Amino acid sequence: MLALSALFSAENIASSQLARENAEKARKAAAESEDRAATTCVRVKYRAKSKKSVAGADDVMNKYGVVILEPSAKAEKEGEATSRKQKKVDNECEGSENSLLLPVELLQAMREESDKIEKVICSRLGELNIETSVSRRLKRMVLNETAQTSNFKFQEVSSRCLGRLDVRYGMDSYPFSDPRILENSPWLPLVHKLLGNDAVLKYMGLIYSYPGSIDQPFHGDGPHLFGNSFQAPMHAVNVFIPLSDISKDLGPTEFVLGSHILENAKIVQSALQLNGTVPKNIGKNSSDDENGTDSNVNTLISPLLKFGSVLLYDYRTIHRGVTNSSLNECRHMFYMLYSKPWFNESVNFGEVSLFSDDAKELAEELTTKEIDSSCGDKRTSTECNEKTDSGSKKSKKVRLAKFEDENSAGYCDLNNM
């Protein structure tokens, strides 16, 4: 009898475990399909060989400020024909399966190199005693606005709010220097179409978002030019290539469609200031109003990009990285910043090299200094905080380095390297 009831309860446990797993699978599938629906409007089947055959990706970029490029054998064959059809595709928000624009072995090499670069940067940050763990205590302090911490900018690495590093180091050798990335990349014809043939690659880098990273404030990577006086043509474009599949847990980047348009950016900024949320849509009612996103299209998207897929966005498009809620997986993202040749990008990194002696001095200052809350000077940033309004800035002097906390997560966790 005892044996039988033990068997029944073991069965019960197993079936409730199965039910939980199924429910979790269903939840994930629903989230992914919701995401696909919301992002299909910016997905373009693409295999450009020249500026002429960018398959309408430039139209999507001009309209939404974001585009996701998906390989298409058809686009390659039909070239211009696909381009003419693009308007229709755009209206129908047609979806498609994702696969790779770059060879998988190149992408894998990029991922391996990204792991190595992370170790170099993290061990140097460790040597300098710069806070490198997202401990619960530290996180609580940041979220409670009692402290602004882990905010640093060197030549090679900047923090982008707690738990997120932006690294531009190790980019001048293979695989990042491979001609398939630099000279013959599939997105280059599109970049030329958007910025002109004299567009330059400003720099490339890697963004690491660690478990426990906090939501960034919504921001554009730089200001609208000419003091917001008119809508200037696109002057810089960022290319994102994730080096892991991005699930909801890993914290996909959120983009506000159409927010590269000055008028829309103002609407978004005031909504953020007023109630901390992005308006559901900022479109005028007519989809042929060139400043509006379609009124039936959600303004805020968070594409669950696959490993190696390619997303471009206008430098001015409002976006943010969100929290990585996974237990122990760091999200790796490779990026390339292109711009018009005259554009000077100087806001996002510091002048002192992480590997110089001056870095020690700077790190010492960091550990005691009152730190501003600009999250690495991204222009439209408000605070390193889950709230997106401008809120109060009660930063106070704190020691950044070495919070002892058994709950610290794996942000630059040197013990695990």
Ligand SMILES: O=C(O)CCC(=O)C(=O)O
């Ligand atoms: O982590 C992300 O998804 C976006 C990062 C970003 O926007 C930034 O570093 O400014």
